[in-house]
Every structure is written in C-alpha cells, then in structure tokens.
Amino acid sequence: MAEPPPSRPSSIGELLQRARHLAGRRIDEVASRLGFRVPPDLRGHKGFVGQLVELALGASAGSDPEPDFPDLGVELKTLPIHEDGRAAESTYVCVARVDGSESLDFRDSHVSRKLERVLFVPVVLPRSETLPLGERTFGMPFLWEPSAEDLARLTHDFRHLQMRIRLGESEDIRGREGEVMQLRPKAMSSRERTWGVSEEGWLVPVKPKAWYLRASFTSELIARVYGRTFADRS
DNA sequence: GTTTGATCATGT
DNA sequence: ACATGATCAAAC
Numbered sequence: 001m002a003e004p005p006p007s008r009p010s011s012i013g014e015l016l017q018r019a020r021h022l023a024g025r026r027i028d029e030v031a032s033r034l035g036f037r038v039p040p041d042l043r044g045h046k047g048f049v050g051q052l053v054e055l056a057l058g059a060s061a062g063s064d065p066e067p068d069f070p071d072l073g074v075e076l077k078t079l080p081i082h083e084d085g086r087a088a089e090s091t092y093v094c095v096a097r098v099d100g101s102e103s104l105d106f107r108d109s110h111v112s113r114k115l116e117r118v119l120f121v122p123v124v125l126p127r128s129e130t131l132p133l134g135e136r137t138f139g140m141p142f143l144w145e146p147s148a149e150d151l152a153r154l155t156h157d158f159r160h161l162q163m164r165i166r167l168g169e170s171e172d173i174r175g176r177e178g179e180v181m182q183l184r185p186k187a188m189s190s191r192e193r194t195w196g197v198s199e200e201g202w203l204v205p206v207k208p209k210a211w212y213l214r215a216s217f218t219s220e221l222i223a224r225v226y227g228r229t230f231a232d233r234s
Numbered sequence: 235g236t237t238t239g240a241t242c243a244t245g246t
Numbered sequence: 247a248c249a250t251g252a253t254c255a256a257a258c
Contacts, residue, residue, distance in 0.1 A: 046242055047251030054251080062245080065249060080253080090237085092252055175238040185239055194247080208248090215237080241254065246247100 002035025006058040012072050012117075012143070018057050019119060019141035027123070028134030030056050038134035048133075050078045053121050065094070065110065072117070074143075079120045081139060085222055087215040088125050096183055096209045098170040098196035104162050106155040111181070111211050115154065118144045120221070142225045150180075157181040168199035171206055180217040186210030 009015040022030065027049060031038045034055055039045040053059075059068040059076055068076040080088040094110050106112050122139030146154060157178040164173050165183075175184045187208045196206030 042242095042253060044242060046253045047244075050251040051244090062250075064246090078252080088236095089253065092250090095249070182238085185241085188241060188243090190240060236258085238255100238257075240256090241252105243251085245250075 003033050005034055005055045008058045008060060008069065009072070012074065015057060015069060015072060015074060015119065016141070016143060019121060022053070022056065022121060022138040023140040025138055026134060027052065027136050027138070028132075030138070031134065038132075041133050049123055049136075050076075053078055067114070067117075074117045074119050075114050076119050076121065079122045079218060079222075080125050081122045081222065082125055083127060085219075085226065087218040087222065090182070090184070090215050091213040091218055092186075093181070093211040093213060095186055096165070096170075096211055098165050098194065098206055098209055099203060100166055100197040102162065102165075104159060104166065106151075106158040109158060109162075111154075111158060115146060115213075120144060120218070122222070140226070142221075144221055153180045166197065168197040168201065170196050170209060173209070178214070180214055182212050182214055183209045184212050 006018065009018060028038045031052055034052070036052065036055075039048060042048060054068060054076060057076065060070070067073055077091055079091065082088050093114050097110075102109060119141055120143075121141045124137050124139055126136060157180055161173060161178055161181075161183050164170065164177075170183075173183050175182050177183070185207055190207065192208055193205035194208045195203045198204040
C-alpha cells in the first residue's frame with residue numbers, strides 16, 4: 001500500500017513535474033500512497049496538508065530556517081483557495097525579529113530569502129463545511145518568483161513595518177498595515193512574549209509576530225497565472 | 235464575506 | 247525558546 005516517499009528532486013523541472021502530478025488528486029489519495037491516515041479535519045492538525053505535500057514532493061522535512069528545497073532555492077507553500085480561485089487565507093512567511101537586530105534592507109532579510117522562489121500548491125476548500133479533509137483536492141501548482149513590481153511592493157511594506165519595529169512600536173502594529181505583506185501575532189497564546197525593542201530602546205518582553213502574505217496578494221498571483229475567469233465576473 | 239488577532243501541533 | 251507547518255474564530 002504505502003510507497004516510500006520520493007527522494008529530493010534534482011531540478012526545479014523535476015520538482016514542478018511532481019507537483020503538477022498532484023493537481024486534481026484528493027488529499028486522502030496522496031496520503032494513503034505514503035501510508036498516512038488523514039485526520040477528519042484540520043482542528044488540531046493545522047499543518048497536516050503542508051507536511052503531506054512536503055513528503056509527497058521529496059522535501060527535507062525539518063524545522064530549519066531554510067527553504068524546503070535548499071539546493072533549488074525553492075520554498076513550498078500550500079495555498080487554501082475557494083472554488084472561485086481566490087486565496088482563503090494569508091500565507092505565513094517567517095517569524096519576525098522584533099529585537100531590532102535585523103536590517104532595514106529588504107534584500108538582507110529572512111523574508112526576502114523565503115520569497116525568492118515559492119512553489120504554491122493550491123488546495124481547494126469545499127463549499128460544504130462537512131466535506132471530510134481527505135476529500136479536498138489539490139489545484140494546479142505554480143512557481144512564483146517576485147517580479148520587479150512585486151519586489152517594490154514587498155520592499156515598501158517591509159521597510160515600513162521594519163521601521164516601526166526599530167522604533168519600538170511592534171506592539172502597536174496592526175494587521176491592517178502593509179499592502180501585500182503584513183505583521184501579525186504568531187504564538188500559542190496572546191500571553192506569550194519574546195524580546196523586543198521598546199520605544200526607549202530597551203529590550204523588553206513583547207508579543208511574538210510573524211510576516212504573512214495577504215490573501216489579496218496571493219489571489220493576485222493566482223489570477224496572474226491562471227487568469228481572472230473565476231475571480232472577476234463583474 | 236473578508237480580515238485581524240489568536241491559536242494548534244510538532245521538531246530541534 | 248524558537249523554528250517549522252498553517253488555520254481558527256472573533257471582529258469588522
């Protein structure tokens with residue numbers, strides 16, 4: 001029943017080929033081939049689909065601050081989408097350093113490294129909430145490398161938010177700031193704290209944050225690749 | 235319906 | 247503690 005998970009792909013072409021093979025297949029179909037049982041829903045298993053896809057494509061499953069495919073410089077992201085082709089959720093990028101130790105230069109940032117090349121694997125959300133997780137299907141994966149305009153927008157948001165962090169204002173940053181990228185909480189509870197800069201420049205306990213791509217932005221990326229046939233029918 | 239803030243599980 | 251994988255659920 002269970003097949004051994006594939007080894008790491010040796011080229012981006014090979015990776016893409018494997019990824020495209022997922023399109024149209026059900027989660028339980030992919031899982032059973034690898035010998036995994038699928039939980040009935042994602043409550044308590046939020047990372048299940050992401051880790052399943054990592055295995056299915058031969059990623060080195062680790063929690064290192066590295067791209068999923070270090071040799072290829074490719075970061076893998078599942079992307080929950082509605083049937084109209086729009087992203088249903090924001091996309092986690094990486095934790096934010098709020099202690100002031102990160103450069104203001106976007107090109108030097110962890111965020112930038114993560115976003116150099118991203119393989120998005122869409123997962124179509126059911127119109128019915130009762131559809132078991134295993135019956136959800138994969139969409140057609142696509143590779144994204146930020147265009148010059150993408151980079152300009154990302155850089156703008158990064159500089160704005162990173163400046164706020166430097167000024168000791170990370171606690172005041174709301175999720176609404178940033179056009180394509182935002183800074184939001186990232187913790188097991190709102191009581192968690194990490195070290196961050198205060199307005200006076202001291203290191204003080206602050207709420208942990210992470211960088212996310214807005215759903216509106218990833219929806220744009222989908223539309224760019226697959227057209228607006230579903231998203232724009234006005 | 236969409237977005238923001240909060241949260242769940244797991245590995246090192 | 248902090249990184250990975252994200253979605254949940256309250257608020258708008």
